[in-house]
Amino acid sequence: MSSLTFTDSHCHLDFSELSTQTPELLTQCYHAGIQRIIVPAVSPKNWQKTLNLVQNKTTDTPSVLAALGIHPWYLQGLTYQDLDILTSTIIKSRAKIIAIGETGIDGKIAKQQANLAKQITFFNEHIRIANQFKLPLIVHHRSSHPIIYQQLKQNPVDFGGVIHAFSGSYQQACQYIDLGFKLGIGGTISYERAQKTINTLKKLPLSSIILETDAPAMPLSGFQGMANSPLKIIDVFNLLCRYRNEEPETIAFAIEENIKDLFIR
Template structure:
């Protein structure tokens, strides 16, 4: 069985400060070899890089749409500077997370401008994008079609139905599948996983957020990944080994790991 990679886990967050060492040991004992730590805001980038270095994790840098109003032109200039400085760092594999979120109170035009800036930076540095998209798929698809980045990327925490999923896949993007799949009230997402080719998906948890409803814990961790694989195997009518191998290939190919 191929090792498992969590393509989206905020393992640098303070929620993990008390037991990060122990968690990494537990992860490795169940075959989870690595995580990709996405960026959320400029003030957290250095801590993120430090954790990635300490635990030999992959990481991405960017500004989450929730932080778009506090982001400045200096932040984007800093992002370019860090990407230039760390060009040879094989752990730095993407730009993000970035994107659009209509449920958040921050100004949508500000979000949109910042998202476009992330796309341009990703194109400039030939890196894939990690995107957070909530109730704004039409706008994101329009941006991706217009800008047409070469390296593509992932729609993280995807929760939509097969028709929407297919639009992204047709454009060359992967879909990040996480703990939502384990919830009984996610029929659209379960339909998507059952119907689309396995090549469309990568695994993620969005830890410490997005805890499945069945979980006893408030804090989500990468340790739920074997359950997600099992659920995908059930929906795809394939073996867990097949799911594990293909999703490992997908994430390796996407981020050039």
């Protein structure tokens, strides 16, 4: 086990629950075999903080890599101008940024805030920016598969992406894979009610899977009420292994290759 290496492909290290624990947390991650942590910023307020976290791997820390975007939960009060600022921020820090996101469409928020049209506009602008800068896209979904798929078909990504915290059917997974996406698998597979996603996971090609914690959100079953941590990526990996027939070494290696494929060019 100790020789296996991992990447947390989705961790909000900039959120105060985690940022107050660094650098000790990074050292612990390194000793657990975690080579990389990808931090997707969720709003303009987080961009600089996220960029400040970026660091190259040292002898006892993982690499911390940044993605910039606007999550559908944080659109209130934002305008097109914020998308222009996103573009200029990327130009200024291009070398530090490995993806665009977290973006996406959230069906529940769309109902509560009646902002579906705005979510769709911002999502498509993120696709445009990702293609412009030759970067992959990190996509949030909730009660929104049909609409996200429709947008992605009309406005495809050129450099792939990840459907973060994927939950859904095998057919939905295959639709995304056909459009160049990988599926981000996280702690939700520890939940009883995730049976559909677990069944999907058993059938997916290994080349389409990457792992994530979504820390500090989304604690694994049994850890609800506690802040999640990137260290839990090991538990997510062990859960995945339970549902796959391949050897753990094969799975770990394939997933690291998927990460390199998508994010490290």
